[in-house]
Amino acid sequence: MKRISEALPWLEPHWRRLAQARARDRLPHALLFEGPPGMGKRALAHHLARALLCRRPSANGEGCGTCPDCRRLYGETHPDFLELAPEADRPAIRVDQVRDFCTRLGLSPSAAGGYRVALIHPAEAMNRSAANSLLKTLEEPMPGRVIVLVTEQPGALLPTIRSRCQRLRFLPPERAPVAAWLVREQGIPREVAETLLALTDGAPLAALALAEEARLAEREAVFTQWLGVAQGTANPFTVAAAWAEQGTGPLRWVLSWLEDLVRLAMAPQARIKNVDRRPILGEMARTLAPGALLELHGRWLEVLRLAGTGVNLQLLLEALLMDWAALRGKA
Numbered sequence: 001m002k003r004i005s006e007a008l009p010w011l012e013p014h015w016r017r018l019a020q021a022r023a024r025d026r027l028p029h030a031l032l033f034e035g036p037p038g039m040g041k042r043a044l045a046h047h048l049a050r051a052l053l054c055r056r057p058s059a060n061g062e063g064c065g066t067c068p069d070c071r072r073l074y075g076e077t078h079p080d081f082l083e084l085a086p087e088a089d090r091p092a093i094r095v096d097q098v099r100d101f102c103t104r105l106g107l108s109p110s111a112a113g114g115y116r117v118a119l120i121h122p123a124e125a126m127n128r129s130a131a132n133s134l135l136k137t138l139e140e141p142m143p144g145r146v147i148v149l150v151t152e153q154p155g156a157l158l159p160t161i162r163s164r165c166q167r168l169r170f171l172p173p174e175r176a177p178v179a180a181w182l183v184r185e186q187g188i189p190r191e192v193a194e195t196l197l198a199l200t201d202g203a204p205l206a207a208l209a210l211a212e213e214a215r216l217a218e219r220e221a222v223f224t225q226w227l228g229v230a231q232g233t234a235n236p237f238t239v240a241a242a243w244a245e246q247g248t249g250p251l252r253w254v255l256s257w258l259e260d261l262v263r264l265a266m267a268p269q270a271r272i273k274n275v276d277r278r279p280i281l282g283e284m285a286r287t288l289a290p291g292a293l294l295e296l297h298g299r300w301l302e303v304l305r306l307a308g309t310g311v312n313l314q315l316l317l318e319a320l321l322m323d324w325a326a327l328r329g330k331a
């Protein structure tokens, strides 16, 4: 289980406040986490839930990540953790959802922790009648119940809701430590990390989501080029030049497709990683020999190993892509 200092380091001050309040038995029964998207509001609510429900919390009050309660939280099956959100395709949280939620919150905690933790997000999705039906629960706190309301628009909440919660503001943190976290914990190159933070107004998790999106966009483009080389519609030399500019990203994607091709060439029903590409990889694997694919895979792996040791990556990629074109040509 990742510590807050690794998972969400910019939220350590918030975490300390919560942990200290808990240690003094002063944890508020209702918290309002407010701030722009991508700040980690929900992630901190989950962190708090783990801390409260864990059977063996660490000395600083964090969940252990391995006990049965922590595991059930990960699997989203913990009976003492409740979530209230709009149902799929609906913009609002309905009043009957809130009533049902309040009833369930009132049930006795099932685990040894003695807590029931609830998350409401986005809290502004409660319309007036839904919010009003939550008020009673907020006004008459029950021991061992903690409700976290999460919102990006605190002004859209009823003032009576806001006033009954302890508010915690999530503001964009200093950029430099977050950039360092993106580099250290997420493996993002420094200059990319800085650009991502600039694009997301310094919201760490928004920057991370953007990095994931960019990775998927790169995967899409690389797949099209790789297929194009095999089909004779893309020039191996042009593709090699483009990939060499992108570091080892394209190499890693191709390796994962080659691995799946090997599996599929040996057994059409094999489990593969790139499930979204199963139809086309399956089609390709029908005409390729597992032995030739394995050999090709080994050579791509070797180039990945050599990348970054001062070799001419473009030249190596040209050779690999020529062979890939030839292999498919023979099929």
Ligand SMILES: [Zn+2]
Pocket: 053, 054, 055, 056, 057, 063, 064, 065, 066, 067, 068, 069, 070, 071
């Ligand atoms: Zn635990």
